[in-house]
Amino acid sequence: MDLDTLLSFEWGVMAPEFIILGVATLLSIIDLFMKRESSRKPLAWMAGAGVLAALVSIFLQLDHEVTSILYDTYRLDSFSKAFKILLLLGTLLVLVLASNYKKEDLEENRGEFYYLLLAALLGAMMMASSADLITLFVGLELLSLASYIMAGLERKNKRSNESAFKYVVSGGIATAITLFGMSYVFGLTGETNLFKIAENMGEVELLKHGFLLVFAFIITFAGLTFKIAAAPLHMWAPDVYEGAPVPVTAFLSVVSKIAGFVIMLRFIIITFIAAAGIDGDPLLLQVQPYIMALAAATMIIGNVTALRQRNIKRMFAYSSIAQAGYILVPFVSNSSLLFELIWFYLLAYLFMNIGAFTVIQLLTSQERSNDVSVFRGLYRRSPWLAVPMTFFLLSLAGIPVTAGFIGKFGIFMGALGLQPAHYWLAAVMMATTLVSYVYYFNIIAIMFFRDEEEAKVSVPPGMAAVLAFCTASILILGVMPDLALDFFYGNFDVNEFFMRIEDEVHTHTH
C-alpha cells in the first residue's frame, strides 16, 4: 500500500474513532503532568466531552452512505452506527458514575481509569465497524485488555485484585477458544474478510467439510459467549462484578456486553448466513438446538442462582447473565427482526442497568457494604432514589409501561413468529422471568416494606441527572416505543449490513 492509496481512503468516516483516540491520548499525557494529589475530575469532564463529540459525529454521519475503507477492515454502515450509539451512550453514563465514585480507602487519584475506559470503548467501536477477522479480534483484545486493568484498579482492595486476576485468566481462555474456532473458519475458507469468507462458504469443496464448519461455529460461538457473560463462559461474571469498582461493573455489564453482541452479530450472521452444514443443510438451522440450549441454560442459571445472592453486585451479575440469555433468544429464531429486537433490548437494558448501578453505587459507598440490606427502608429515607430504582427493577423484570417489557415482547414476537414457533424457548423465557420476579421484587420489598430510620442518601447532581435520564428513557420507551423504533427504521437500513462494497471503489486512481 503506497501513500496515494492511503490518502485516497475517506478517512472522515472514522471521525468518531479518531475523536476517542485523540482524547484518550490527550488524557494520558495530561495525567502525567498533573500533580499527584490534585483531583482527576477534570479528566472525567474531558473524557465525557470526547464521548459526546463522538456521539455527535455519529449523528452527523446518519445520512452517510455505506462506506468501507482499508479493505473492509473499517465499515461505516447502519449496523455500526446503530450499535456505536449504544456504546457511546453507555460509556457516557458510566463516566458520570465514575466521576462520582468515592471510596474512603482510595487515597490516590486514579487518572488512568478514564483513558483506559476510552481505550476499551475504542476497541468496542472497532468491533462494531469491522468486517475482517483480524481487526475484529484486535478490537476485542483492546476492549479486553483495558477491561482487565480497570477491574483491578483498586490496588489495595483484595477483592478488586482477585477480580482482575480471575478476569484475565478466564478471559485468556475465552480468547483462545474464540481464536481456535476462527482458525478453523480461516483454514476452511482461506480468507479473513467476512464477506469473502461468506462467499467461499458457498463453494462445493466445502460441502464435504460440513462437519468441520459446524464444529468451528460451535467453538467460536462458545468463545464469544464470554463477553456477553452467557453460558458456558459466564462463571467469571459474579466474581469480577463483585470485586470491581461499581463504575467498572456497570461498564462490563452494559458496554462490554453490547460489544459482545456486536461481534457475535457481525461474525456469525455475515459469515454463516449462507453456509452449509452437515449434509449440505443450512448451517444456521442445524446449530439452532445448540444456541437454543445455550440461551435456555443462560436464562435458567442466571435467574435461579440470582435467587440465592445476598450481595447486591453478585445478584446483578447473575441478573445480567439472565438478561444476556434473553437477548440470545433472537439468535435462535433468527427472524428478520433480529437487529431491531437486539438493538431495542440493549437500548432498554442500557438504561435500566446503568440506572440500577447508579443507585447501587450511591448506597454501597455510603453504607460501605454490598449486602442487599443497604436498600432497607430506602423509600422512607430517600424516596427519590427508591422510586427510580423501582422502575429500573420493574423494567428488568419486564413489567409493562417500561422499556424492558417492550423489549421482551419483541423477543417473544421473534421467537413465536417463525415456523416452527419456538414454544419451549418462549416458555423457558417466561418461566425464568417469573423466577426473576422473586429477586427483583425482593429488593422492592426491602425498599418499601421494611422501615428503618437511617441516614438519608446524598445524591450528587451528576448522579441525579443520570437517574432522571434513565428513568425518563425507560418510561418514555415503555409508553412510546415507536420513538426508538421509528428512529431505527428511519435511519438504519438492515440490508446495508450484508452489502458488500466493491474493492475497486477504493483503489487509487492515478
Added chain:
Amino acid sequence: MNTWLLSILIFSPLLGVLVLIFTPSHDERSIKWIGILGTLFPLGTAIVTLSAFNMSGGGLQLTERFQWVSYEVFQSKGEVSYPILYEVGVNGLSMVLILLTAVVSVLAAIASFSIKQNWKSYFILFFLLEMGMLGVFAAQNLFLFFIFFEITLIPMFFLIGRWGYLEKEKAAYSFLIYNGVGSAILLIAFVAMFMKTGTMNFEQLAYTFALPQSELNQMLITKNFKMGMLIALLVAFAVKLPVAPLHSWMVRVHVQAPPPVVMIHSGILLKIGAYGLIVFGAGLFPDQFRSLAFIVGLFGVINLLYGAFLAITQTDVKRVLAYSSVSHMGIVLIGLAAVNEAGMTGAVFQVVSHGLISALLFFLVGVLYERAGSSELRTFGGVAKRMPIFAGVMLAGGLASLGLPGMSGFISEFMAFLGLFEEMPILAAVGTLGLILTAVYVLRAVLSITFGAEKELPNAYDLSPTERIPAFALLAAILFIGIYPAWLSDMLRPTLDAILLGLGG
C-alpha cells in the same frame, strides 16, 4: 359524543395522582379528600360514558384506535407488518364492569379511613390500580389488555405488602407469583395468536378464528393450535378467578390485605378472570369452548362445593368470606359451562352481583376489625344490641350472598343453574348441594356475630356517617339489581347474544 371519552375515563384516575404528588404528605386531611374526590371524577366520567352509550345498540361503541407500536417484519412471503394499535371501546358487558369498577372504587376510597399511615402513597397506588382496572375492561386488543392487566398487579403488590396485616409480605409475594404465572401463560398465548393472525383486535381475532378450516390451514392455524390457545387462556384466567386448586393465594390476600383493598380485589379484580373467560374463552374459540364445557362445569361444581365446605369449617370471618368467594366464582363457571343464554346471563349477573356483595361484606368485616382488632368468629356475639344498623346491613348482605330472592345473588344463581340444568342435569343437581352449604356457612357466620350471647367488645359503636355511605350504597345496588334485573340484562343482551351466536346456542 366526544370520541376521546373512553381514554379520558381510563386515565382519569391519573388526575388524582398528579394532584397528590404536589400535596405535602403531612397534610392528611387534604390527602383523604383528594383520595375520595379522585375516585369521584372517574365515576362521573363513567356516568357520562353510560349516557353516551346506546343501551340497545350491539357491537362496540365509543371506539378509538390509533397506531402505537410498529415492528416491520420482512418474511419470505413479502413484507408483513405487525401493527400494534391502541384500541379501546365498550360493549354492554364491559360497560357494566366499568360502572362496577367506578362505583366500588369510590366506596373503597371512602372505606379507606381504616388505613393508618402513608396516605399519600396509598392513594397514588390506589389510583393506579383503578386506572388498570378501567383499562382492562375498555381495552379492545390483546396488547392493551395485557398491559392494563399487569398494571393492576404492581399497585396491588404494594398495597398488600405495605398496608396489610401480619403476614402481608408473604401474601404480597404469593399474589405476585400466582398472578405472574397467569400472566406469563397469557402473554405466550397472546403473542402466539398475534403472530399467527397478524392482528390483536378482539373482533378481528374472533372473525379470523371463525373462518372455515380450509382458510385457516393457509394461515397454519390448526385445530390443535386453537385448542391449545383456549386451554392456555382458561388456565391463565383460572388463576385469576381463582379455580379450586389454584386458589390459595387469593385466600391469603383476602385475609392479609387491608379491607378497602380486599373490597377492590374481591369486587373487581377477581372479575377480570371471569371477564377473560367470557371474552377470550367463549368469545374467541366458541367451538372448542363448547367441547370443554363439561370440564368447565365440573370445575365450577368443585369450586362451589369445595369453597362452601371449607367456608363452613373456618373460624375467622375473613377466611369464611374468602372461601365464599371461591365458592361463588364456581357459579360463574357453572353458568359459562351451560353455554346457553340463561347460563351466560347467570354468569355475568354473578360477576356483578358478587362484586357488590363481597365488597359490602368485606367492608363490614373491615369495620368489625377496626372495632375489635380481630376477625375471629368467637370474639363476637350479640353485636346487634350495640350496633343495630351494622347488624342489619350485615344480615342483609349475608342473605344476598346465600341467594335470597329479591336480592342480586338470587337472580344470578337461579339463571346459572337454570342454564346448566338444561345441558347437564346431573352435574347441576350435584351443584345445588352447594346452595345448601352456602346457607349454612353464611348463616353460621352472620348469626354468630350479630346474635347470641353478647360478648365484651371495647369499641362497639354503630356505623358512623362516613361508614354508612358505602354500606347503604352497596346494599341499595344489590337490592336494585335483585328487584329490577331487566336494567342490567337489557344492557348485556346485545353482547351476550353476539357471544351466544358464536357458540351456536
